[in-house]
Amino acid sequence: MKIASNKLSHLYTYYKTELALLYEDDELYAIFETVCETYLKFTKAEVKQKFESNLNQSDLIKIYDAAKELKKGTPVQYVLKEAFFYDLFFNVTPAVLIPRPETEELVDLILKELKTTKQRALKIIDIGTGSGCIPITLKKHIPQAEVVGIDISEKALEVARTNAVKQNVEVTFKSIDILSKDASSHISHLISHHVPFSIIISNPPYIALSESKQMEARVLKHEPHLALFVEDTDPIIFYKQIIDLCRDHLEPAGYLFFELNPLFALEVKNYANTVNLFNFTELIVDMSGKNRFLKAQKK
């Protein structure tokens, strides 16, 4: 299909025709708006106001080319190489998971918890950091904290480091396989004087492989499987390992925060209760009412 003119409204008609099979109307408009925000530096209001304005040829081509990528099913964040998370824009590549709204809720929970505790030298670690969206957002809001992000994927860590530079914050990123036997000794060397962390956070891979049949093709085809999946035989393997690491690496009265698969939330909580390390363990629901987070405080 050809575009009738350089008008923004005609580009939108083009998007609707080309992408109708992939997206519902509302979602399609939101995608078009995001593309215009990124390439034209328009606000949402300006996209509406300038609907009948003409674009220059170079902007027109950029938005037109984005539609070609979107038509392949590529998520808009990978097309634009950028994703909005909490209150910041993060670089994303197919090596990292696109940050999700549930994870914004997790960050919000942590920030609210920290507002109620007294200001002190916090040491925070995010395990399975991906784009670095969790530690970088926390460091922006709690500049005095010493913050570390670890991941098994060097490619993800490269993206996380570009994000720390983009946001002008100091976060240490390190490659560690959290399931390896020597993970504990690597973690000991991450921060000054080997002191334990005040907060341990993780949104680890948590989708059982058997659940992949019900997942959107867009996610399955484009997002890194290393970030998504765990074996059906032990779907809470990451949680058990991280809970065990709390024995040596979480300070007394320190907090553990997890993002969870609601299907295994109780199993994770029960495991955390069996190790006898915590004052309390609490499941917290997300905005759709599902058990999505675990908060626990060490004795």
Ligand SMILES: C[S@@+](CC[C@H](N)C(=O)[O-])C[C@H]1O[C@@H](n2cnc3c(N)ncnc32)[C@H](O)[C@@H]1O
């Ligand atoms: C669900 S993603 C979370 C990414 C990011 N924290 C977020 O919330 O958007 C899980 C992350 O765990 C990492 N990962 C997978 N296996 C790991 C392992 N054995 N050790 C450390 N990190 C691992 C993946 O590379 C991925 O970046």
